[in-house]
Amino acid sequence: MWIEDYALIGDMQSAALVGRNGSIDWLCLPRFDSPSCFGALLGDRKNGQWWIGPSHAERPRADRRRYRGETLILESEWDTPTGTVRVIDFMPTRHANPDLVRIVEGVSGTVDMATEIRIRFDYGRIVPWVRRTDGLLQAVGGPDSVWLHSPVPLQGGDYAHRAGFRVSEGERLAFIFTWHPSHEPKPVEIDPYEQLTATEELWDEWVAQCTYRGPWREAVVRSLITLKALTYAPTGGIVAAPTTSLPEDLGGVRNWDYRYCWLRDATMTLDALIGAGYLDEARAWRAWLLRAIAGRAQDLQIMYGVAGERRLTELELDWLPGYEDSRPVRIGNGAVDQLQLDVYGEVMNSLHLSRVSGIEPDHRAWTIQRELIAYVEEHWDEPDEGLWEVRGPRRHFTHSKVMCWVALDRAVKQVESFGKAGPVARWKEARDRIHAEICDKAFDPVRGTFTQSYGSRELDAALLLIPIVGFLPPEDPRVIGTVEAVQRELMVDGFVLRYPVCADNDVDGLPGGEGAFLACSFWLAEALAMIGRKDEAVELFERLLSLRNDVGLLAEEYDPRYGRMVGNFPQAFSHVPLIHVARALS
Numbered sequence: 001m002w003i004e005d006y007a008l009i010g011d012m013q014s015a016a017l018v019g020r021n022g023s024i025d026w027l028c029l030p031r032f033d034s035p036s037c038f039g040a041l042l043g044d045r046k047n048g049q050w051w052i053g054p055s056h057a058e059r060p061r062a063d064r065r066r067y068r069g070e071t072l073i074l075e076s077e078w079d080t081p082t083g084t085v086r087v088i089d090f091m092p093t094r095h096a097n098p099d100l101v102r103i104v105e106g107v108s109g110t111v112d113m114a115t116e117i118r119i120r121f122d123y124g125r126i127v128p129w130v131r132r133t134d135g136l137l138q139a140v141g142g143p144d145s146v147w148l149h150s151p152v153p154l155q156g157g158d159y160a161h162r163a164g165f166r167v168s169e170g171e172r173l174a175f176i177f178t179w180h181p182s183h184e185p186k187p188v189e190i191d192p193y194e195q196l197t198a199t200e201e202l203w204d205e206w207v208a209q210c211t212y213r214g215p216w217r218e219a220v221v222r223s224l225i226t227l228k229a230l231t232y233a234p235t236g237g238i239v240a241a242p243t244t245s246l247p248e249d250l251g252g253v254r255n256w257d258y259r260y261c262w263l264r265d266a267t268m269t270l271d272a273l274i275g276a277g278y279l280d281e282a283r284a285w286r287a288w289l290l291r292a293i294a295g296r297a298q299d300l301q302i303m304y305g306v307a308g309e310r311r312l313t314e315l316e317l318d319w320l321p322g323y324e325d326s327r328p329v330r331i332g333n334g335a336v337d338q339l340q341l342d343v344y345g346e347v348m349n350s351l352h353l354s355r356v357s358g359i360e361p362d363h364r365a366w367t368i369q370r371e372l373i374a375y376v377e378e379h380w381d382e383p384d385e386g387l388w389e390v391r392g393p394r395r396h397f398t399h400s401k402v403m404c405w406v407a408l409d410r411a412v413k414q415v416e417s418f419g420k421a422g423p424v425a426r427w428k429e430a431r432d433r434i435h436a437e438i439c440d441k442a443f444d445p446v447r448g449t450f451t452q453s454y455g456s457r458e459l460d461a462a463l464l465l466i467p468i469v470g471f472l473p474p475e476d477p478r479v480i481g482t483v484e485a486v487q488r489e490l491m492v493d494g495f496v497l498r499y500p501v502c503a504d505n506d507v508d509g510l511p512g513g514e515g516a517f518l519a520c521s522f523w524l525a526e527a528l529a530m531i532g533r534k535d536e537a538v539e540l541f542e543r544l545l546s547l548r549n550d551v552g553l554l555a556e557e558y559d560p561r562y563g564r565m566v567g568n569f570p571q572a573f574s575h576v577p578l579i580h581v582a583r584a585l586s
């Protein structure tokens with residue numbers, strides 16, 4: 001199954017990937033970052049999978065797939081020689097325990113169906129004990145337990161459970177899969193049809209708040225729903241993606257765990273949500289942020305767990321072969337210990353935007369912001385790992401310095417526009433010093449472009465953010481020169497690489513290549529619009545929209561070598577700039 005063959009369902013605490021053939025290949029419970037109980041995505045069906053589909057052929061692909069209206073309820077339909085059948089997949093809003101519901105619905109004629117379920121806890125490693133209790137199937141392994149309500153009798157064998165059944169026009173059969181801690185009593189069973197209605201209403205109400213009215217509404221709304229699905233409702237934290245180790249380089253080692261809250265990705269997500277009218281999410285995220293980073297500014301991390309956890313130790317799961325043999329499969333993320341100075345700018349910018357959008361002030365926020373600014377004043381001139389989280393040596397990344405400028409600039413604006421207290425003259429002086437140093441050390445006057453780091457020749461697509469964050473005005477020749485250099489040197493088949501990745505260029509300290517980074521391609525569209533080249537911007541934007549899969553989802557990257565999406569999926573970092581560009585071009 002290609003990455004673009006998957007659709008997302010979720011309950012804003014975790015999410016599942018459903019394949020085009022009706023197979024659920026990824027689900028971690030009870031949280032996004034819990035061990036998987038369906039892990040076939042990173043191995044095979046023996047690592048956990050639940051398939052439902054017509055049995056006239058070997059696991060046929062659905063003929064049609066869509067989300068029901070503007071919701072996260074997935075409908076897959078198969079036309080078979082004897083009739084048409086629909087499978088409705090969704091995860092109801094969480095009550096006591098997480099549920100996954102699969103309703104098989106006869107659309108016309110009569111269709112022979114089959115199902116096969118293999119529950120494997122702990123990322124495919126634990127084969128549970130399975131027993132029948134009160135007409136349900138219960139699987140237990142360590143801390144995890146699952147109860148499965150099946151409307152048809154299941155037969156066990158070869159460590160799986162299977163059934164063949166028939167569904168006729170107008171008939172509905174509901175399967176309910178409920179996870180709960182294994183030491184607790186049997187969970188209360190939900191009514192799947194009531195939950196279907198409730199889930200639909202929930203999404204309808206949420207989407208009704210969207211303020212975007214431009215020509216790309218369908219793409220914007222689907223992206224917003226995806227971002228909402230990546231929000232961990234109990235805390236307000238936002239994960240970068242619901243998957244780990246979907247490779248950036250098919251068969252390669254660039255496989256990372258994205259089931260955490262990056263300050264960078266989350267602040268950008270929040271800005272997109274605020275821009276579309278979603279202020280409650282902004283309030284919840286600000287509260288999450290203040291709890292997560294509470295303490296000393298020097299202890300700030302660039303990412304946290306969904307509840308603000310700080311220890312995200314990176315481990316390799318050697319029993320999983322990885323997606324299309326892309327090893328290693330990693331959980332945790334070593335980048336947690338990196339110095340990435342840009343996050344200070346992103347956090348300051350986001351809190352500034354919240355205030356500009358009318359979100360009521362939180363007195364604790366300014367105290368923390370002042371601590372962050374003090375840190376920036378002391379450390380902005382240090383080398384760091386940068387927003388691309390390079391695993392090579394630290395450098396003076398231009399983007400990091402620009403974002404330190406942003407941090408101070410927004411602090412000054414907080415004082416000047418909102419009457420906050422602070423040493424504004426000192427901050428202005430530091431801000432201007434950083435500006436001057438960047439223009440002096442990161443600009444190549446011969447090629448007329450900013451470069452990735454001080455003194456380097458490499459380009460970096462993050463430089464496209466220079467006009468977007470207001471470091472220089474769009475009409476500045478240095479901005480135009482940088483945009484044109486990115487177009488000349490970083491574009492492959494109409495999309496943008498984040499920086500040159502090739503054998504003789506070890507920018508990131510990792511072997512192998514990678515695809516075009518979708519966020520960067522959107523940034524180029526936004527920068528083109530800003531410098532007045534709107535037709536080119538629209539053309540690039542439309543090209544990017546055409547990469548979305550049949551249900552409107554984007555991974556982190558697109559690899560023109562294979563014409564496939566690569567990297568974790570769906571990725572907030574790709575959907576966020578889609579929303580920004582649609583708004584900018586509208």
Ligand SMILES: OC[C@H]1O[C@H](O[C@H]2O[C@H](CO)[C@@H](O)[C@H](O)[C@H]2O)[C@H](O)[C@@H](O)[C@@H]1O
Nearest residue numbers: 240256262264265333335387388389573
């Ligand atoms: O390229 C190496 C790094 O790749 C990952 O980082 C990328 O994803 C992050 C989450 O979306 C994003 O914030 C960052 O800008 C991207 O470069 C990975 O998480 C890192 O561990 C890895 O070093």
